[in-house]
Amino acid sequence: MLKFLWGCALLYTSVMKLKILMFGWEFPPHNSGGLGVACQGLTRAMAARGLEIVFVMPKKLDVGAPWARFVFADQGNVSVRAVNSPLKPYITGFSYTNALTRVGIYGRDLFAEVMRYAQLGGSIAEEESFDIIYAHDWLSFGAGMEAKKATGKPLIVHVHATEFDRCGGPMGVNPDVYAVERAGMEAADRVIAVSQFTKDVIVKYYGIPASKIYVVHNGVDDTTLPRGGAAGRLRLASLKASGYSVVLFLGRITLQKGPDYFLKTARAVLARNPKVIFLLSGSGDMERQMMDMAASFGISDRVLFTGFLTGQDRNEVYSAADLFIMPSVSEPFGITALEAMKFGTPTLVSKQSGAAEAVKNALKTDFWDVDEMTNQILSVIAHKGLRDTLSENGKHEAARFTWDDAAQKVENVLQGIV
């Protein structure tokens, strides 16, 4: 009998699933970029593998309460706790202060708010029971560290982007942000990087030993792709019917994403082939500047700014495009590239991206190489065989990047530290 019980106990430990306290970010459609998509894809896939997750995220609540517990019907093992905070991915000190409407609850500037959020994270940790703490990107590293301090549980930080990516290189790096990132990675028991490209940055600029950094590529699957087919509201079909090719940029219109290289390339392409429309889809701090740039190049009639797109509109631009371009100056991964490939859209990525290391069936150039990008764009437009091969092979290849794969790799890392 005793032996039997002992056997049961062994069996129980071997199938016991880990419980994770995760500091993440709002899911689509409330997200403003890849971080929300990645949080959703990964969390769902981890939950589907049987991991239990308490998902904590900042959310501006209508009430003055410090936090609220949400129940999402389709999230299974995930319980969501929203901490009352206006923090958002990609926020800057300036945009934080600008958006601050209610003083009193929130911190008076971004760093004060990050500190406040961190402390709330620590107190949540004391209330919950879990095995591992998991934090996504620097704005939540403080909360992860506080939670570790409060409970002594191991901490994993998942790096989706660093300050070096956001600044497009070492120039202009915010030392306060850098300090938070570095402290988080140093405090972490394991660091997960979205690419080898990012791992190299972490080793080089943050001095973190390579041995504790694990590369887990992002996925793309139907759970995180926009739903509902293409709406046709943008009327791209009629443009194409009149003989235009469509080249798409989709991402935040900000230095990191290289929208200026996109426009320089557009000018060079249009000088040789005027039947091309360049779509800039997204919003960001360089939007105005890009409109002025297009005007100064004299190509305003060939460059369309769609604003930030979601759902069916996003599907429409992906599927209408003859070529998707991600000319990022520094891109830790670039889920949009996988999304485009999944739509069967020929894709060109900068070599300064995680996607470039992850996929083979995409065109690749240096972000600054406007000539080569022009060469490749004109070739894609001119040669149907090239388009068809990129489309077929790209679609096939993108299908192999699943969130379940990513979740499995993450789970292996977690199992290694408990």
Next chain:
Amino acid sequence: MKSVCFYFQVHQPYRVKRYRVFDIGNDNEYFNDRSESSLNNRRIVEKVAQKSYIPATKLLIELLKRHPEMRVSFSFSGVALEQFEHYTPEVIDLFKKLIATGRVEVLGETYYHSLAFFYSRPEFERQVAKHRDTIRRLFGVWPRVFRNTELSYRNDLGEWVDKNGYLGVLTEGWDPILGWKSPNYVYRPKGTQNARLLLKNYRLSDDVAFRFSSRDWSEWPLSAEKFAHWLGIAEGDVVNLFMDYETFGEHQWEDTGIFHFLEKLPEVLAQNPGIDFKTPSEVIGTYDARDEVDMPHTVTWADTDRDLTAWTGNPMQRSALDAIYALEDKVLLANDLKLLEDWRRLQTSDHFYYMCTKWFSDGDVHAYFSPYESPYDAHIAYMNALQDLKLRLDKRSRTP
């Protein structure tokens, strides 16, 4: 008596440089890369000559001297010979010396190492004739046995060979097609009377060409004694060992012991009175055809599919092939030798092979043999060059 029949393929393409849209209409030179990259044809030919062609040929000359019974055969692409004449004349001199022994047979093929047989029969015949003339000019011999690019073969090539007076033709001895038939006999191509078919024994050939230096292989290291033993116990009339000549020194580096293996093999084989060396013509003259072989679909010696899909498997390869052969009439009418030459150099099969994406995602043999960063880069450079060729054609046809 059983015979060992060696055939070595010698080929170097004119690789297209990184030719960009900006070059179209401005630059008529497609093959003159001067960079440190592996698109620099002179650099590649010089490198392979040093590592392979020169030491291997010197060794063969010496071996033929040492072993009066030894025979080998070669097939040279015209574009390779042309590049040797320009970049490494020593290689040509060594081949001349080798062939002058009278114990080396030279096979026929297309001058441009092209797939013209499958796209334009008249162009194919012109390229075969040009190749034959070059072989006669350089080596004073007349090819009597034929091998098509990448050992590609199907029934109608057998018929063509028969009709054009060749003794026979070489191809891959791929067992899913041969069924119970052994590659170690002489066969008759379907629908022919006089021509004969020689089939590559791919297992024994690839033991040398691919597996020789592979430490994962249970038979590594492969000694001449062991290999000679395998040849000795092989059933049949002839063991056809067909491989790239670059096996010696380029695919298998000198430090793998490949030259030593080659040097030792005839010596060990001489100890077996049941084995001799024969060239393809001698094999055909000695052994009767055992049966007819029917190959309605194209067979090649490439990868695990043994078909043409490494050259024609994806839309960009097919569109590039269609585009180049669509120009045939215009090019011939243009009456411009440089244009004709460029058009033909662009037919070399390697260009299409570099565009292969079959196993690209897994990264394998295709990546090794391609000088481009990706199959897409290969396609873009090729199509841009072709675009320039078309412009030149249009200019020619406008000026009377």
